[in-house]
Amino acid sequence: MSPLTAIPSNLQAYGIMPRAGADGADVSRLPGIQSATELGESSGVSATPPTGESFATMLGHMVADVNTKQNIAGEAVGALQSGQGVPLHQAVIAMEEASVSFQLMVEVRNKLLEAYQEVMRMQI
Amino acid sequence: MIQILSGIQNTTAALDAERTRLDVISENIANAQTTRGPDGKPYQRRIVAFETALQQALGSHQGAQTTGPQVARISKDTRAPIQVYEPEHQDADARGMVAMPNINIHEEMADMIAASRAFEANLAVVKNSRAMAMQTLAIGKR
Numbered sequence: 001m002s003p004l005t006a007i008p009s010n011l012q013a014y015g016i017m018p019r020a021g022a023d024g025a026d027v028s029r030l031p032g033i034q035s036a037t038e039l040g041e042s043s044g045v046s047a048t049p050p051t052g053e054s055f056a057t058m059l060g061h062m063v064a065d066v067n068t069k070q071n072i073a074g075e076a077v078g079a080l081q082s083g084q085g086v087p088l089h090q091a092v093i094a095m096e097e098a099s100v101s102f103q104l105m106v107e108v109r110n111k112l113l114e115a116y117q118e119v120m121r122m123q124i
Numbered sequence: 125m126i127q128i129l130s131g132i133q134n135t136t137a138a139l140d141a142e143r144t145r146l147d148v149i150s151e152n153i154a155n156a157q158t159t160r161g162p163d164g165k166p167y168q169r170r171i172v173a174f175e176t177a178l179q180q181a182l183g184s185h186q187g188a189q190t191t192g193p194q195v196a197r198i199s200k201d202t203r204a205p206i207q208v209y210e211p212e213h214q215d216a217d218a219r220g221m222v223a224m225p226n227i228n229i230h231e232e233m234a235d236m237i238a239a240s241r242a243f244e245a246n247l248a249v250v251k252n253s254r255a256m257a258m259q260t261l262a263i264g265k266r
Binding site: 110 | 128129132135136139140143247250254257258261264
């Protein structure tokens with residue numbers, strides 16, 4: 001069994017991963033706020049089975065997403081430099097978006113590695 | 125796709141619109157002395173009007189629509205051209221009057237300040253949005 005299969009349910013229990021159907025525009029329905037109040041009576045940490053895609057698939061999607069954003073930013077900069085009428089701010093915003101999502105990916109990777117090393121250090 | 129900088133769609137639309145406004149103002153200032161256009165008449169001042177447009181935020185949850193500005197139309201200012209006495213001018217009429225464009229340079233400068241401040245405000249939103257994302261990512265750091 002992969003050591004990371006339980007992580008999605010944990011993430012969901014702590015409200016890190018948005019639940020299906022949650023509307024980002026409605027603050028009262030934000031998953032983080034909702035589950036913070038529910039946390040006291042948390043019975044779902046071990047009980048909820050991982051729903052939907054596996055964590056590995058999710059991570060794969062995320063890496064693909066970051067790659068797409070990088071490509072979009074690259075295309076925007078290329079179009080700007082070859083004078084195809086792309087405004088400067090669009091290229092810069094695309095670059096910023098790519099950079100921030102890359103940072104997010106790096107953070108997720110760091111956390112994963114940290115968790116793995118923590119487990120490996122465990123006394124048997 | 126994950127929406128890492130939320131609300132950035134509207135800001136980008138606003139930046140686009142303000143950019144167009146600045147372009148039109150620059151056109152007005154550049155043509156402040158143009159006495160003959162393709163139609164033989166002096167240049168007429170252009171005015172930009174914005175409208176809101178529904179935008180489907182990319183990759184957001186279903187039904188989450190936001191409104192951002194876009195350029196509705198670029199219309200012409202119908203004020204009469206300014207008559208200047210300049211008998212030696214090529215486009216002067218029989219009385220020596222030349223019809224100059226109906227552009228007041230001070231008005232254009234004031235418009236330009238407004239447009240560039242609006243642009244700046246939207247850039248500040250982008251900057252702040254990025255700073256918020258980076259600060260949020262710094263939660264995980266020790």
